[in-house]
Amino acid sequence: MNIALLTSEIAVLVLGLLIIIFDVLIPRQETHRSLGYIAACGVLAILVHSMTQYGAAATVYQGLFVVDNLALFFKQLFLAATFLTLLFSVEYVEKWIQNSGEFYALLLFALLGMMVMASANDLITMFIGMELMAIVFYALVGFELRSKKSSEAGMKYLMLGAASSAIMLYGMSWVYGFTGSLVLSQIAVKATASPAMLLGMGLMLAGLCFKLSIVPFHMWAPDVYEGAPTPITAMLAMGSKAAAFAVLIRVFLIAFSDLQEYWATIVSLLAAASMIVGIVVAIWQTNIKRMLAYSSIAQAGYILSGLLAGNVAGVKGMLFYAVLYMFATAGAFAVSTAVKNHNGSDEIEGFSGLAQKSPLLAVVMTISLLSMAGLPPMAGFVGKLYLFTAIADKGYLWLVILGFVMSMISVYYYMLVVKTMYSKARDQQEFVVRGSLQVVAVISLLASLFIGIYPGPLAKLANFAAQALW
């Protein structure tokens, strides 16, 4: 056994435990802001450390836990997402959340769950990682104890999430019952297109689609995204989704790769439905978090379509898109957090005059939204290009055309937000932005532009990671 392979996970765990211990030992308030920064610094250090792990495809314990380039790519994505979230959440937590120490520690435990999901090569390890992430999010969604909406959202997410976990677990039990194995590569060997196998696969797909908020399993997303504390909404969109994609890629391209003719049609329909519903319904939203929730449903549809290619190019497109979506989401939610800290509301109306008060945040929001819409020269354009070329090669031209039309429509409602920001300010209150939030905004801005103009390095890395599967 090679403990060195697990250093990132162990470091995240120790960091989380330390934060809990500090929280208990340090007298209340005052120093608690530093806990957020300690966590952020720790995560950054782990992110830097994980760079050294590339290249070594190795497994721990008879292949039940793999540390390959694909897993590492996803882990770095989660680490980066958590780092950005921790940075821009400090002020929000101070203002709206009472249990700050627990908040940061639980966020790190969720990160640990995601990292386990990315590496899991058998259904049990995968499920436990997923449950760790999910249980933490059930709690964190309801963490804003003074807000009724937050508690309601937490309750909803718990109920529906538990149901989806049960469905997924039931699906796994069918797959295990038929193949007699829990390890993905062995399932692949024994999988045949029998009714039991297909039922198990369908149930697992439904459970995963819930986590990805793919239509028609998206019902929870708008309410939960709206009620949850804004940094948690951001993590749900960036982290939870990417982690579910990590599992989806491994399960469907390794364990169920021979059954592709059976799942391809369903997956293409799910992706198309998500693009349509996510983008059309978003037009009528007046709450920024609800709008971003619908937008994230559509984005999940775009990423999901990459699975249809079933080759390196498709997975590369998915990975590439997941990263750029992570940066765009971090930017958009950092700005939303700043606005909420300023005027206590999540309505799009509240953004009016942002361009006068804080030109930087307005620019960041604009770039992030346009990156999601996929306009050149932002990163989203290149990401969509990779995804669309990969699936067009496999004959899904109709999906490409649909995706293109839908992203054109999405520009409309993203522009509505931009228009609000550049309209006249309602009040003359001074707009104060904490330095750490500005750092996140600048990182997101630079990343969205850099990846858009010079996609080479990230594309190369994504390609490198995608090859780990074949």
Added chain:
Amino acid sequence: MLQEFGNVGLLLIVALVFPLLALGTAFLLRPRDPGVEKSLPYECGVDTVGTTWVQFRASYFLYALVFVAFDVETVFLYLWAIKFQELGTFAFVEMFIFLSILLVGLGYAWKKGALEWK
């Protein structure tokens, strides 16, 4: 193994039949003379005041939650105890880590007053 469980099942049946038999006989033999006093709920001989269905404090629930977590932990401990000798130091270290993670939870619950009776 099933044979042994069959014995348990037999015991279960006896345990079910015995009280039913005793109560059934009493039911057949007793005189029937119902009254208001007799059908009142009996609690230490004092008449009950108000409804029996009152709201309990949330501190009960915190106990229950902590209990569930440690109840699940005992399942792992049991399995570890069976195999501990065979697997040696490595298993010991593993369980040590497992327990220290949960110990942090216990410390947290303690410090936050979840175990306090207020």
Added chain:
Amino acid sequence: MNEWAYTAAFFIFAAVTVASAVGVVTKNDLVHSSLLLALCFVGVSGLYVLLQADFLAAVQLLVYNGAIAIVFVLGTMLTRRSIRHGTNHSEADAPSRLIGLISGLFVAVTLGVIATTPWNYSSAGAVQDTPAVLGRLILTDYMIAMEVAAVLLLAAMIGAIVLAKGVDEE
């Protein structure tokens, strides 16, 4: 004789499980529902015994009956309702009918799938001494899963304590 007793035991446990599960849904009183749920867990643990998964049966009783069912009952004790009747609505309105229909369809599909699948029957007999096998598995192959389970319990405990304590009135 043995075969006969086995079949009889299976049908008794199955009947207990299904009947109490139906009761959980249809009972009008939340406390009755939670107690029936406990009975349902007992039935399931009986089925585990018949599958020769003795340790799992014990865990089912220990965790589900000993802890989960208790938490359910405790949870109802925390509510402010003075009348228990109607705490667990089960009216035959349109949504419940629809859900009933979907559940029925799902059962039908499941049965169909079981009947039509060419199962690979394992020739190996039941595992003797299941706790030892499970113990070895979680301490070696599934070591990471076990440690993550500890973190899961910790996270669940912290989250539950924070949410159950609610806002501090300071």
